[in-house]
Amino acid sequence: MVKKALTIGINHYSEGIANMNGCIKDAEEIAKILSTSYCEKKKGLEENFSCKVLTSNAELEKPTITRKVLKEEIKLLFEDESAEVVLFYFSGHGFENSLGGFLVTQDSASYDEGVSFNDLIMYANNAKDKEVFIILDCCRSGSLGHVAIAKNQFANIREGTSIMTASNARQESWDTESGGVFTQLICNALKGGSADVFGNVTFYHLYRHAESMLGAWEQRPTLKTNIKKSVVLRHIEPRIPLSEISKIIDYFPNPDNKFQLDPAFEPTENYEDGIKESQFLELQNMANNGIVSPLDEVHMYYAAIRSKKCELTPLGKKYWEIIKREI
């Protein structure tokens, strides 16, 4: 699957607008994390998103990220025919007036603040045959996707599009030396803080992570989505390796089978049965992750000591079906 990302970080603005501190760092870090993903076969990292990073540069006399440049880059990203998944990330100033919201560019001027959210969402809504993800870490970013003509509370987005913003339509988002608070949370989530059992990180995991970290007095991240399939943005090392999960079809040849345990499975019982003990470790790991549960007992330990059985949970049965189908 071809995945492309465009990440933008603007620290430097024209006179009259305060410079930002952590936006460049944010854009670079997001790109760095997105560019790799964990590969189970290689037991290491492999290529993931192909990322383009655009940042402002104080040493250049002319601004690099102008309204025209940004608009062109956004167009190229969303019209890219080779990409099946595209992600747009912006960290910089946001602005809102009666026409709607804007991503403020370096050359911003009164009545010409930057790229409007309307334009961004138009490009995104017109993107063909691809999943579109947009993450905005700027002030008043929550209005992206809103219909300016209709009441401003409504979101109108095409199927296959998901938008996450640092704050809702009326809030300021924070910028610190070490990067924006919101982006730091997204980075942590991408690194795996919120992955599922299989090590998948999806857009929703990112939102859930950021949402759970920020309290009622802080900025409120927003999520707007309209999708049919779940796209994994990045893999991390799974809590249970796939090779281990796929053994459930060996332990349970049929999803309704029960697996008989006995004290020899439990290492502390000193039966010295190496095979059973290592099987038990795997089964315990599955139990910890909600795939297997002991019958008539609360813990696997007691199920073994008392020679009881264990079985697949409803969740385990679904995994069983997936594994049977795919492997």
Added chain:
Amino acid sequence: MKKALIIGIDHYKAEITNLNSCVSSAKSISKLLSRNEGLNATEGDLNFDCKVLTSSEKSDSPQITRVALKENCKALFEDEEADIALFYFSGYGFNDQLGVYLVTEDNEQYDEGVSLSDLMIYANNSSIKEINIILDNHFINEYQDKGVVENQFAFLRKGISILSVKNYKNKKTNLFAELMETTLKGANADILGHVTFIEIYEQTVDILNGLNYSVTFKSNASRLTVLRKTIPKISYANLSNIRSYFKSPHYRFSLDKEHIPSQKLGKIDKQKDYKNLQQMVKYGLVKPVNADHLYYAAFNEKHCKLTQRGQQYWDLLERKRI
């Protein structure tokens, strides 16, 4: 206040094959939603105030008519007091140029049931802050993307999330409802046992998309509503130990033989810490450094550290968000 309207229709007029799992799904989902999970499989504290409407074979006249369903939808959404509303419908869906209909018992041609457009008008105009809509439809006819609401675009007020599952072939079982029940029981809840709309979507989308179902998720949200609380995998008391064991997210905690209970070195406090750490290892919060098991890390006087997931909870505790 949290209120839920839960509909299950199995019994239709003679021309339409009856369904056989919608009523039972509605009942078990409402049972799960009405109370959080309590300790030792008891019923926990009150959660959603659920109104369940199901069809019945015994009654002579249809129970869930178009009028009754519409009236109940209105009563659900036109509410000044409720903070959260949830609508669940399990039954037939019908689709034509005008859009999608939730098919009621008294359906007739050109009068199939309550249109999704009407449902969405009620929802979009509601003053209830958070609205969760779950549509679990067996489709009578092949579904086409038409109509105002169920088209390619999502037009949603802030605070509304919709999960729509369409099923064309399988009339015997209700896999989505089964998965939703599993999720509400806490199968893939976070360590604190919270189940949100996103867990339900995540739990079902991959499996159902491969099996002749179609799952759509539309949302315009600024927070995640906890639909049900299940028993946390780790008690808060132990979870908060993370902050005392690990001074920073990257801190390494030194272990030694005194931690291991079976070594019988009489350090009760350290043995207790070890037990707590073992539980954290179990749920992927902590891992031993340069050792396969915590036991060997302690035996060989090594360290343990927080995993990425553990660091997340460290951060949540630091921010007092738990």
